[in-house]
Amino acid sequence: MTEAQLHHTPLLDLHRALGARLIEFGGWLMPVQYTGIVQEHRAVRERVGLFDLSHMGELFVEGPQAGEALAGALVTDPPALPLGRAHYSMICQPDGGIIDDLIVYHVTAERYLIVANASNAQVVSDTLAERLDGFRAVLDDRSLATALVAVQGPLARTVLGPLTDVDLEGLRYYAIAEGQVAGVPALVARTGYTGEDGFELFVEWSRAGSVWTALSEAGAGDGIAPVGLGARDTLRLEAGMPLYGNELDRDATPYDAGLGRVVKLDKTGDFVGRAALERVARDGPARRLVGLAVRGRGIARHGHPVHAGDRATGIVTSGTHSPTLGLPIAMAYVAPADGEPGTILEVEIRGQRVPAEVVPLPFYRRAS
Amino acid sequence: MGVPTDLRYSKDHEWVRVDGDGATIGITEYAAAQLGDVVFVELPDPGSTLDQFGTFGVVESVKAVSDLFAPVAGEVVEVNGELAGRPELVNEEPYGAGWMLRLRIADAAQLEQLLDAPAYEQLISET
Numbered sequence: 001m002t003e004a005q006l007h008h009t010p011l012l013d014l015h016r017a018l019g020a021r022l023i024e025f026g027g028w029l030m031p032v033q034y035t036g037i038v039q040e041h042r043a044v045r046e047r048v049g050l051f052d053l054s055h056m057g058e059l060f061v062e063g064p065q066a067g068e069a070l071a072g073a074l075v076t077d078p079p080a081l082p083l084g085r086a087h088y089s090m091i092c093q094p095d096g097g098i099i100d101d102l103i104v105y106h107v108t109a110e111r112y113l114i115v116a117n118a119s120n121a122q123v124v125s126d127t128l129a130e131r132l133d134g135f136r137a138v139l140d141d142r143s144l145a146t147a148l149v150a151v152q153g154p155l156a157r158t159v160l161g162p163l164t165d166v167d168l169e170g171l172r173y174y175a176i177a178e179g180q181v182a183g184v185p186a187l188v189a190r191t192g193y194t195g196e197d198g199f200e201l202f203v204e205w206s207r208a209g210s211v212w213t214a215l216s217e218a219g220a221g222d223g224i225a226p227v228g229l230g231a232r233d234t235l236r237l238e239a240g241m242p243l244y245g246n247e248l249d250r251d252a253t254p255y256d257a258g259l260g261r262v263v264k265l266d267k268t269g270d271f272v273g274r275a276a277l278e279r280v281a282r283d284g285p286a287r288r289l290v291g292l293a294v295r296g297r298g299i300a301r302h303g304h305p306v307h308a309g310d311r312a313t314g315i316v317t318s319g320t321h322s323p324t325l326g327l328p329i330a331m332a333y334v335a336p337a338d339g340e341p342g343t344i345l346e347v348e349i350r351g352q353r354v355p356a357e358v359v360p361l362p363f364y365r366r367a368s
Numbered sequence: 369m370g371v372p373t374d375l376r377y378s379k380d381h382e383w384v385r386v387d388g389d390g391a392t393i394g395i396t397e398y399a400a401a402q403l404g405d406v407v408f409v410e411l412p413d414p415g416s417t418l419d420q421f422g423t424f425g426v427v428e429s430v431k432a433v434s435d436l437f438a439p440v441a442g443e444v445v446e447v448n449g450e451l452a453g454r455p456e457l458v459n460e461e462p463y464g465a466g467w468m469l470r471l472r473i474a475d476a477a478q479l480e481q482l483l484d485a486p487a488y489e490q491l492i493s494e495t
Contacts, residue, residue, distance in 0.1 A: 037430045038405040230404070230431050297452075299408055299428050321407035321430050328408075350426065 009054035010147050010208040018226055026118030028055035031228040041234050041323040043225035044194050048153035050215055050226050053200070054208060057121025058146040059114040059128060063137035066110050068269075073131035074104065075254060075277065077267040081106040086174045086191060088262060089114075090254055091124060096276035097250035098257075100124050101242065103191060105176045113176070113187065113202070115148075117244045131272065147208030151215055152198030152227075152235075154366075159219040160199055164188060168199070182214035193232065195239025195364055234320050237329065240291060240362030246302055246318045247289060247331055253277060255285040256333065258361070287314060288339035291361040292347065294319075294328035296354035300347040301330075307346045307353065308338045316347060322363060329363050330356065371396070372463055376479055377488035378439035380421070383463065384482060386473070391440055394467040395427065395458065398492045403429040406458040411447040411469055418442060418471060420478050425468070427458065440478045442471035 006029040015022065020031035031052065033040060043049045061070055067079035076089040086105040090098050100120035105113040116124040125141045132139055151160050157168050166179035166188045176189040187202040203211050216224060233243070242248050247257055254263050254277070263277050294300050300319035305312060319330030330347065338345060341360050346353040375383045381399035385392040400406065408428040418424050418438035425436040447469045451457060457466040473479075483491065 032431075033404060036405050041430075234430060297408065298410065299433070301433065321428070323430065 007055065007144070009052050010205050011052045011054065011149075011212055014209060014212060015052065015226070020226070020228060023229070025229055026055055026121075028118055030055055031226070033228040033230045034226045037228075037230040037234060038323045040225055040227040040231035043223065044153045044196055044227055044231065044235055045324055046154070047223040047225070048151060048155040048159050048219055049194075049231070050212065050219070050224055051150040051152065051232060052208075052212070053148040053150050054146075054205075055118035056148050057114075057116035057118065057124060057141070057143040058148070058202060059116060059121075059125055060107075060140040060142055061112045061114060061128065061132065061137055062110055062140060063135070064110055065135040066112055066137040067106075069132045069135035069137040070104065070112060070114075071267060071269060072271050073128055074102070075263040075271065075273060076104065077264045078104050078106065078112055080264075080267075083109065084175055084177060085172075086176055086189060090259070090262060091127060092254070092273035092277070093250060094272055094276065096253040096273045096280060098244075098248045098252055098254065099127060099250065101244055101248055105187075105189060107176060107178070107187065120244060145205050147203050147205050147211075148200060149203065149208060149211050149215065150192060150198060150200045151219075151224075152192045152194045153196050155219070155222045155224075156196070156198040159215060159222055159224060160188075163214055163218055173197075181211050184211050186211070193239075193241060194235040195241070195362065196235075196366055233318075234323055237318050237320055237331065238322055238324055238362065238364035240331070240364075242289070242331075243318060253280050253285060255280045256287055256289065258289045284336065286336075287333045288336045289317070290332055290334055290339045291359045291363055292316070292319075292330040292332055292345065292356040293359045293363075294330060294347060294354055294356045295344075296356075298349040298352065298354050299328045300332070300349060300354070300356065305348040306332050306334055306356075307348065308335070308343075313338045313345065324364050331361070334358075371485045371489045371492075373485040375463070376439070376482035376484065377491075378421070378437065378482055379491065380437040380439070382437060382439045384439045384479070386479065389473050389476070390445070390470055391442065391473050392467050392470050393439060394462055395436070396488070396492075397462045400459045400462045400466070403427060403432070403434060405430050406455045409451045409455050409458065409468065411451070412444050414444050414446060416444050417474075418444065420481075436468065438471075439482055440471075441474040443474070444469055444471050446470040
């Protein structure tokens with residue numbers, strides 16, 4: 001794909017002016033880094049970072065039966081969400097394979113916001129539209145009309161506070177409120193993908209630039225830094241959060257990924273994937289997603305084989321050098337018996353076997 | 369980004385500093401910047417022989433792994449042991465403390481196949 005065929009976020013010119021290196025991601029031209037992954041990563045862990053996530057899909061589901069329809073379409077139970085609250089969810093195939101992982105926000109009584117990954121936004125939109133059929137609920141795909149700016153890090157509230165009329169102190173983790181940011185109407189959510197406190201701001205496409213600029217200026221004294229997809233990946237990996245296409249795909253069930261708690265088998269009514277997921281819940285998944293701390297030289301990467309002694313046991317799904325811990329970390333699928341923390345496995349890195357210890361996830365948890 | 373005029377360059381973005389029949393080899397500032405933060409460098413053992421334009425190791429940044437290619441053939445006489453503990457030297461001082469290895473040049477004529485500083489500058493300005 002050439003640059004011209006890719007979607008552009010409303011902030012692309014700002015990224016270019018900041019000297020960002022741009023890459024294709026999920027059909028979008030996106031900043032992968034500005035000054036460097038490690039610097040940007042540390043800015044989020046120690047201070048505050050600013051992200052353009054306008055490539056994400058924003059799907060509004062509205063109507064008197066919106067909640068009921070979503071309960072049949074997703075593995076979670078959106079009608080159980082109090083107003084103004086959110087939860088992590090998934091949309092699955094009938095065989096239990098994951099189509100995408102999502103955040104579901106209960107915005108108003110009959111209105112939900114579903115945020116999907118960029119690369120899956122279209123298929124989620126199409127699948128939801130099919131699954132809403134017969135319900136008094138409509139899908140309004142506003143992916144190309146809604147920009148998403150995230151402000152993440154221990155100083156996120158300090159920076160955002162003076163710019164918004166939303167009571168940030170009263171806004172709980174995984175909650176959402178309507179208000180204004182820098183004079184722009186916004187949905188302000190206390191969610192993120194970094195392992196830090198922070199906020200995600202949904203605003204109209206054409207107003208994203210003024211929100212971004214206002215946050216940059218307001219955060220200058222606190223050392224706010226623009227953060228690209230490179231550091232977004234190292235941040236989420238340290239926080240033990242799965243990435244669709246790495247840990248999650250259509251061959252994986254939520255139970256494989258250690259996310260069985262997300263599936264609400266006790267909700268009333270059928271939902272797509274229920275029978276298959278009940279079987280996996282009963283019999284146990286065939287593999288287990290684990291954290292690995294690499295104890296030798298080299299970095300485990302996506303696709304590297306994992307061995308338990310002479311036996312092949314699985315494959316690395318994501319791996320990097322952890323900027324916070326200063327050592328190579330990875331997530332991998334392994335046979336359930338090989339997944340106990342403390343187990344020493346081996347990762348095959350360019351033909352060399354390197355020892356790696358199974359460790360509990362997440363690798364990093366912020367001090368609360 | 370300055371390109372030192374006393375070095376020779378390969379199209380794979382390695383540099384060579386020639387001193388008699390010896391050569392010091394590293395990667396250019398441009399290459400280091402493209403890789404991003406270097407976190408691991410894998411180098412050959414002293415005594416091993418390298419072919420011109422053959423791989424001699426890998427460099428890993430946070431983001432990705434890249435092969436290293438020998439700009440000239442020769443026998444490795446020394447590798448930069450500092451890089452095991454401080455791989456960031458590759459980013460900080462690519463032409464100095466971030467050097468990777470020294471070798472005894474097998475065939476000085478191979479140096480003619482490398483770029484001089486203006487030609488290398490031209491190469492990176494086109495990419």
